[in-house]
Amino acid sequence: MVIKNVTKLLFKATITAVSTVLGLVLPAAALEIGSFNVSTTDKDLREALMQASLTVAAADDAETTPRGALAAANADYARLVRTLYALGYYSGVVTIKLDGREAASIPTFNLPAQINQATVSVDPGPQFSLGVAQIAPLAPGDTPPEGFRAGAPARSTVLQETVDSGVKGWREAGHAKVALSEQSVTANHSQNTLSVRLGLAPGPRVTFGRLVQTNDSAVRSAKIARIAGFPEGTVFSPEELETVAKRLRRTGAFSSVSLTEAETLRPGDVMDVNLALVDEKPRRFGFGAEISSFEGVTLSSYWMHRNLFGGAERLRIDGEISGIGSQTGGIDYSLAGRLNSPAFFGTDNDGFVYGSISDEEEENYDLQQVRIGAGASRIFSDHLQAEAALELRYVNTFDDFYGERDFFFLNVPVSATLDHRDDVLNPTTGYYVKAEAMPFVRLDDSDAGLRFFADGRIFRSVGAEKRLVFAGRLQIGSTLGPDLADLPPDFLFYSGGGGTVRGQPFQSLGVDLGGGTLSGGKSFVGVSGEVRASITDSIGIVGFVDAGMIAADTLFAEAGDWHAGAGLGLRYNTGIGPIRLDVAAPVGGDTGDGVQFYVGIGQSF
Template identity: 50%
Template structure:
């Protein structure tokens, strides 16, 4: 007896066009009417098959959205014959029988040109049939080093999605090998119903090995074309690589000059199998103004703002002015004021290296010292990967400071550098990933030749407990710092370390932990450690609760943790999630140490870290 074999169309290639019934449903007039009953009967004990049927059903979606006019329901029913069948193909069932009864009549027999006056009941009955497994599977040719994907190997469950994914992986493997125009050329899928087997044959057409051609700009921009090409860094003449193409687009996005960047591929190849890349950009607004505010019961109100000018000279340069006024109405010493300016120029030494210059002035009135300083500097930054970047430069500064040891001036030269790894999923409200910043700043005091090194560490980790967006998040932070090569009495006060306040230990007053000099005088320390742990629990769609504990240590020697004292704080908080970032309210109290008492309140934008 010849087994019953049937050729199936599994949409190896993307479908085109629209379904007529979908158009008729959206164009149909008439108000919504009550549908008394919509039922589903699936001839299987497998719960996941019933779930797949209802998930795919356009009728269920129409009921949920209140689209229950007769024409809309009939159109949804006609869609469901195909949608339910394809959903069960995806589960490996290819002998599917679907019946949809509308008030006792099969939906397929109801003409769209003669709509019903009303619909009371709809019964969807589905027989998935037996599960199929893959039989003979052929996917060829494949690039060297790639074999038949395990998901479509003989004997595996014959899910239609596995075929599409295997084809996608094969095409992508050829593209990664430089064959940019690889595509599925021919396919044949046969269902052997007697043997419950699916035979799959897909032929891949790799096409030639392609090299990058020119970068062709398809849309106008205020950024000069030669600067766009320099920032993009398209390696013309090199073998095509999807990863390289993504890096080209990412460089343009990181420049900050463009609101939208789209990089496409030319359909036809140029002589020599070269492929031009088609660039479409939409410029960002050239100027932007921003403001921020933070409030603490001890530190008072801090106001900040910035003015940003993009594409300053037509080469995607970016000028940013920042101002800050802190300590308003607080108990932390007085008003802190700062004004800084920074100009960034992308692609100064290759597409991944940017240059910058900066200048600024600052006045600080802290619990242990006051200072007035100015600085200028310049440097280079480089993006090594999507997550890894570095900056290094040279700076000159002059600071006049007064503390418990007297008033002194510090003319200094510095070589600040920082290495940053940012693997967080979101910068202002991370739920997964890690962040690590390592800073090092060798310096020399120009009047007496005193040299030293200030180094810092900021490490953060985030873990979401579950796959859902609303799952609880555990967050942790470790901070460390050291000031080496200089005595405590000779160190510039604003280079020393303190603990306490919103950035270190909540519940303890701002900069309340330092080094005791005796006689009621304190100063900052030569070393610093801080630990923070948070549990962030969602409370519905917009709100969230936080429980946290922080601890900090300041030492009189350069080795963190070797001398000095600890203090700690703990508390709870509330978060209100906006489209931009969560609004943060924290209430904390001291739990260890002798530097504070009573509650501290913090209000700001974004998570605490």
């Protein structure tokens, strides 16, 4: 008898072990949704419940295990009820069955070997409306959200939004310690109404105290305070607090910036703010590459050091080699460095010094150049910044028409940038404008003048998912003052290539000096339009048209010569921006023929 029982136990253990092994080795049968029934004719309600359901998501995953199916079903009870509450249904009943058994009744540690089918049934009951909707007191001039009123659907999201809005109003009025002091929510199931009474305790009007740094940093404390520009002694403002955090983050010296309001006020209703910082790694490098069938390959790289001298200074060195394998000109080289010191002239006012050397071998000219300069920049807001500098520039250039020439300039470059794009590398909405002006004086001659350039871009998307984007660009530039012969090539303008008119050869449109010699013009206008369509989350296509104009004289002084190009592009979205492939051909002008292609990272503009 004992042997017989032992044999039975061994047999059962063997079967269990084999079943376990097979369950691990063989793929489990896919979970299916047998039905998802919602007792309503409201399609939006049914869609919201299905989107919230983890069981539906588990059924879409071919690798869902029985344990995963049970976990999803058990979590769905609360998720679906919360979704009902969010839409104003407070007497709903949720039933979830797995292979005919109520999910909540299945033991977690005694799972069936397989779960093949799930059925979900939701009886939402009637939608409740707000019978009483009161919140008081509110900050002067503040009003509750539109949906918080008697007779409106009693959505729980609206209730939370109402509390958040009331708290926000008092905080913006300087009452940092406002709190929800009373809440009464009563459901009347016979009348399907929800009565809500909310009370706020504003507390005193608070002024900022000290900014207290709570941990060590490689950046000097005095410089941290200078960068932060903490408004000690002023009335509390959450916007000012966020501005302090942004100032510290944009230095790049910190990987984390945390501001925490003190729990208790000091005498006089003064509130200190604690600052916790985590230093960023001091060094960083990056690289990029672009290829064009006509302009060849461009390779670029940079090396950056954050917090060079302990004051969050940022040193960046950029190097670039371009024109590798180009059909015109030779290989161009450039090396540039810039040292930026945040809050050098006070909060939001940075100081910088820079220098660069370059050697360009283009089809129409050779140019060697050295620049050194110093200046200041100011950040007016998250979207607007400007800078000005004083610069010395030496240029040596040679071309077939003018021969070898030397220039020594004192320049005053000034620029302003207004950036309202939603994404720098892949914008779908907003606009971008950058305007540059550079008065200049030749120190080796008596010539003086002004060069200006403006680049404006606008983006508009269609639909909530922004799968169709219209993008436009306008570039305008002109140089006032000296004649063409008294200006170096980089003070002039050419058109053609990836940055101006795709499909036309690089710098193919300029001013014809005769004898096959081409010079840049004193004025330039460029216009571009794109239609960008997302086929999938990763792949998109683009159609584009570009046009450019070059004039020998200043802008609008005379008619210039135009050319144009058009083509199609392919985009593959990555975590660092889309990879770009554009194929274009000339559609106007006589400066080129054939097809050109361009490869790079980020949208063309």
